[in-house]
Amino acid sequence: MRREIRRVPLDFDWPLNKIWEGFVNPYGGPCPAKACGECFNGVTAGRAYVTAIAQLLAVAGSDALGRRGTRLWPHPYIAELPMAPRFPKYDGPAVGPTSDLAELTGALAGRSPAVCLFGHDACDQLSIEEKLIEAAGLDPKRWGICPVCEGEADDPSQREAVKSWKETPPPKGDAWQLWETVSEGSPISPPKASPEELARWLADNGVSSFGYNTEDYDTWLRFIQGSGWAPSAVLDASGMRSGVAAVT
Numbered sequence: 001m002r003r004e005i006r007r008v009p010l011d012f013d014w015p016l017n018k019i020w021e022g023f024v025n026p027y028g029g030p031c032p033a034k035a036c037g038e039c040f041n042g043v044t045a046g047r048a049y050v051t052a053i054a055q056l057l058a059v060a061g062s063d064a065l066g067r068r069g070t071r072l073w074p075h076p077y078i079a080e081l082p083m084a085p086r087f088p089k090y091d092g093p094a095v096g097p098t099s100d101l102a103e104l105t106g107a108l109a110g111r112s113p114a115v116c117l118f119g120h121d122a123c124d125q126l127s128i129e130e131k132l133i134e135a136a137g138l139d140p141k142r143w144g145i146c147p148v149c150e151g152e153a154d155d156p157s158q159r160e161a162v163k164s165w166k167e168t169p170p171p172k173g174d175a176w177q178l179w180e181t182v183s184e185g186s187p188i189s190p191p192k193a194s195p196e197e198l199a200r201w202l203a204d205n206g207v208s209s210f211g212y213n214t215e216d217y218d219t220w221l222r223f224i225q226g227s228g229w230a231p232s233a234v235l236d237a238s239g240m241r242s243g244v245a246a247v248t
Helices: 045-063 099-109 122-135 156-164 195-204 217-225 243-247
Strands: 002-008 175-180 229-231 233-236 239-242
Touching (some): 002 217, 045 099, 045 122, 099 122, 175 195, 195 217, 217 243, 229 243, 233 243
Antiparallel strands (some): 233 239
């Protein structure tokens, strides 16, 4: 994600903030089995349920570390389960998981939820999921994988076209233009005949150098005449600032 200067023709009239068509691969698409509800991001509905169960276990194991007295304990995912233990007489609020559940999920994940700041993470969740499948004597690398896309979640018939496609940059010229690459890449200023004209336009229009930040004329001019490239932001001894300000 960055800001960069491109040299384009002065009459280049591609719309501002619209991704340049040459940067967008027209091929590809989701797995054909998705349309009929048989593929969910590369896996079957059955595997997707196991993923959801593993996520619930990971959340419950993290909850078992104990956050009593906090607004989010037990986690809403746990508290809203119809079969969650409740007190008293099973009609009160849900009882939060106890430490023995953290022991169980830690064994499944290969590490305690206490290792991570917020409990089990996505890697732990995947480990739990795979352990559940292995416990059934099945191969987690094969079981529940969509047979159409083989787990890639894409259209197999388009793969060669996707791979062969080459991006086409905008035409080159003598004008100066500012682009962003937070997306695939789009212009965020009109082409200007000189660095000075572009810097003046950017300053007068409060163009973003990072988030809601902008720069003054002199900073923009130094950037344009200097590297002409900057990351979105830089965090250093001076604090958080735009990449444009940092490289000038």
